[in-house]
Amino acid sequence: MNGKNDGRSPPPSRGTGPTAGPPGGEDEDEGAASEVDGADAPRRPIYVLEGNTLHTRLTRELGLHYPFVNAGMAFVALPPLVIAVSEAGGLGMLGAAPEPPPFLQARIQAIRAGTKRPFGVNLIVASGGGQDFTTRAHIDVCIAEKVPVVSFHWGTPPADWVKALKAAGTRVWMQVHSVEAAREALAWGADGLIAQGRQAAGHNRSAVSTLKLVREVRALAPEVTLLAAGGIADGPSAARALFRGADGVWVGTRMVASVEAHAHPGYKQRVAEGDAGxxxxxxxxxxxxxxxxxxxxxxxxxxxxxxxxxxxxxxxxxxxxxxxxxxxxxxxxxxxxxxxxxxxxxxxxxxxxxxxxxxxxxxxxxSMARIESVLPAGQIVVEMMERAHRVLANPIGLDAEAEEDDRG
Structure with missing residues (x-):
């Protein structure tokens, strides 16, 4: 997908990713989105239908087509995945592992070479093995490279980091596991919050289900950009999060099972074959x-x-x-x-x-309960978001508590 997101339908990409289907009526798109191409099936181009685009606070702030962000998974969310998600209309997020700042800079420059669209960098605020995973030097790289969004996970970033990033025009997000953590993040100036429910994969200390946490954080901060993280892997689960007050979805496990993720093939296959328990x-x-x-x-x-x-x-x-x-x-x-x-x-x-x-x-x-196969990241983004749009157009049952699968 190419061209500036200026409110017009972009021309179709002729890249390597498959699609949600050709432009056309609602029924035609739904049929295409519900089908999964076989491994040997010819790949169709991605079409983003502007009339079906989900507009939220997140898309307006960053000029996105879709309120979709891939989780910044260290070692797995490298430039190919970031580029694919951003090119499909979402926000690609680089997972910065505990790596030397020059390595981070090289990753960011590779992303910029692959897309002109917004992207972000996810940083872990913690220490282990005698070193800090993120340092001021990493922050300086993000500032020098004019990264649009920097998100922090686990610990509270130092005030001077936040001040410097915001002064450079970078939006600063914080992943939070509770209302108390959200309140603290707002106090130090976070521009956005990622509500990580107990269903979320990876390092997680939440004791609250994703949708419950989204509702609680939204009540605390009605005007702040809010993303939902945990158990979101298809259109209906994304629609529920948006219906409950999220401005976007933060998607991890589903993106592990993508072609562009830098995960081991056996790991991807286990995710695709796994279930709720x-x-x-x-x-x-x-x-x-x-x-x-x-x-x-x-x-x-x-x-x-x-x-x-x-x-x-x-x-x-x-x-x-x-x-x-x-x-x-x-x-x-x-x-x-x-x-x-x-x-x-x-x-x-x-x-x-x-x-x-x-x-x-x-x-x-x-999430694994909602994943059936390994697919190109662009196809995942478009199909999930277009399906979410259709569900939200007729949101019967989205307020039912039973709809959230919090079994893990």
Missing amino acids: DSDVTTLFGPEWPGQPMRVLRNRVVREWAGREARVPSPPPAPERIGTARLFPGLPGGDAPYAMPKFCSFPPTADTEGDLEEMAMPASGA
């Missing part, structure tokens, strides 16, 4: 960042230690190493093999070799 919250995985709760796929190692995380011996049981990975692929000095220790918290990527049954694979059960 196939994830657990555990503190098993470290040692890079020990003791942190993560929602992950329930594989062999998770089942083995479920409820016994506090009894893991030190040193841990065999095997000492579970595989190898390349933490910063494609960057000078970033391709060196990394030996993954037992209980490594890094997810298996396209470069990983080893036993996936020993690895941490962030995933939401509520």
